[in-house]
Amino acid sequence: MFIGGLRALLLQSLHPLAMAAVAAHSGYRGDPWGRLQRTSTFLAVTTYGTADDAQQAVEHVRAVHEQVQGTTAAGERYHAVDPRLLGWVHVAEVDSFLCAHQRYGAHPLDAAGCDAYIADMARVAAALGVIDPPRDQAELADRLAAYRPELRSTQEAREAAHFILRHPPLPWIARAPYVVLAANAVSTLPLWARKPLRLPHLPGIEETCVRPAGHALTRTIRWAMAPSRPSPP
Incomplete structure (x- = not known):
């Protein structure tokens, strides 16, 4: 989820209308972790919640989207309820979470599971x-x-990538693991998505250093977040 979420944000930023909406309305710079928490809550409720709870979450997001509209610097109109924009955000998100799970998940899915x-x-x-x-x-x-x-x-997409990858509002103790997660998110992006955002492609280093560090960190996160088991009587 950590790596897939960062990858999704980077990939989604390449659509100029979607990025304009995020830049103007999401407040990701002022409250990035609040925005991430709201997105994570929506994913959790629609995945694991009851049908009624999931429907309420969907209705809330649709109401928020109704208010998100404007014009880009190039004069293009955008509205967050546009099915085309919603479709892009969706496919970028699904592709990113699936890609991250297949590479770093404890139990990758077979073709039918995907x-x-x-x-x-x-x-x-x-x-x-x-x-x-x-x-x-x-x-x-x-x-x-x-x-x-x-x-x-x-410019908005490049600024967002720079903020996400290089200047996240984190305490110093959290910077090192975040750098590992961010590097692995970048390493999963296709080259056609990296080049416009001016993100590096380091063949050899990614396979020998970045990915092993990503596997080690995600295993550690899974261990740390595993539910505690009651002690035997």
Whole structure:
């Protein structure tokens, strides 16, 4: 979730309309962890909550999206309820979480499991207003490819990447593990997404240093967050 979430933010920033909406309305600079907590809560409720709780969470997000609209510096109009923008945010998120899980998860999914995850996420996307969200790996890959002509680097996207990766508001003790998570998030991005954001590609170093450090850190996080077991009587 940590690595996938960072990857999703970086990938989503490449859509100029989606990034303009985030920059103008999300307050990610002033309260980045609050925004992350709200997003995490939504994912948790729609994944593990009751159907009623999930529906309430969806309705709340849709109400927030109704208020998010404006015009980019280039004069392009955006509105967060636009199904096309919602679709981009959705596919970038699903692809990122699935990619991170397959590389760093304790139990990677087989092909059927990947398709099932994408299909489950499609139910939430449809409730939010996405039209015909992808429901398997082939559809997800096709949808990502279909968005690529719309993607480009903007000043807002580069500033967001710089803030997320280099200047997160964290105490010094948390900086080292965060750097490992961020480096691994970047390493999972395809080259076509890295270049516009001016993110490095370091073949050899990524395989021998970055990924092993990512595996070690995610194993440590899983161990630290595992539920405690009651002591035997």
